[in-house]
Amino acid sequence: MKTKLTSIIVTIATCALASAQAPKGDGKKGPRGPRPVPKEILEKFDTNKNGKLDEDERKAAMEARKAQMEARKAEMMSKYDKDGDGKLGEDERKAMMEDRKAEFIKKHDKDGDGKLSDEEKAEARKAMGGRRGGPRGGGEEGGRKGKGAPKKGKKPAGE
Numbered sequence: 001m002k003t004k005l006t007s008i009i010v011t012i013a014t015c016a017l018a019s020a021q022a023p024k025g026d027g028k029k030g031p032r033g034p035r036p037v038p039k040e041i042l043e044k045f046d047t048n049k050n051g052k053l054d055e056d057e058r059k060a061a062m063e064a065r066k067a068q069m070e071a072r073k074a075e076m077m078s079k080y081d082k083d084g085d086g087k088l089g090e091d092e093r094k095a096m097m098e099d100r101k102a103e104f105i106k107k108h109d110k111d112g113d114g115k116l117s118d119e120e121k122a123e124a125r126k127a128m129g130g131r132r133g134g135p136r137g138g139g140e141e142g143g144r145k146g147k148g149a150p151k152k153g154k155k156p157a158g159e
Contacts, residue, residue, distance in 0.1 A: 037053055045053060045061040053061060080088055080096045088096065108116055108124040116124065 041061055042051065042053070045057045045064070047057060048054070076096060077086070077088070080092045082092060083089065104124070105114065105116060108120050108127070110120055110123075111117070
């Protein structure tokens with residue numbers, strides 16, 4: 001009985017090892033490799049003009065981005081944090097998202113009908129260049145995609 005069990009375990013282990021594959025690529029994370037640095041960032045932070053960001057230039061760019069995000073956060077808080085508690089409550093968040101959605105539609109609604117046609121949505125996606133942005137993760141008119149998104153035709157909870 002012990003011999004039979006040992007033989008089965010060895011067979012399973014051998015099959016597992018035989019079917020194992022080495023990771024693809026050079027071990028770096030991500031299927032597409034490093035992202036190219038946007039032209040605007042290079043123009044602003046590539047101080048030695050070698051066409052790439054060295055460690056110090058990259059650090060300066062990241063610090064500038066962090067400062068920009070902090071300023072944007074402060075602006076949002078001053079505009080939407082009505083009760084002054086330093087956080088956005090549910091109603092405050094809803095007001096912010098509605099404003100952002102309205103801004104997004106206004107920016108991309110070429111025919112002025114107050115909603116985005118399929119063509120306007122396609123142009124908006126193209127203008128965003130595949131980056132995440134817009135009212136909610138780049139979805140249609142502020143819609144959500146992925147896990148946690150409401151099913152098509154259903155309203156999100158709480159609405």
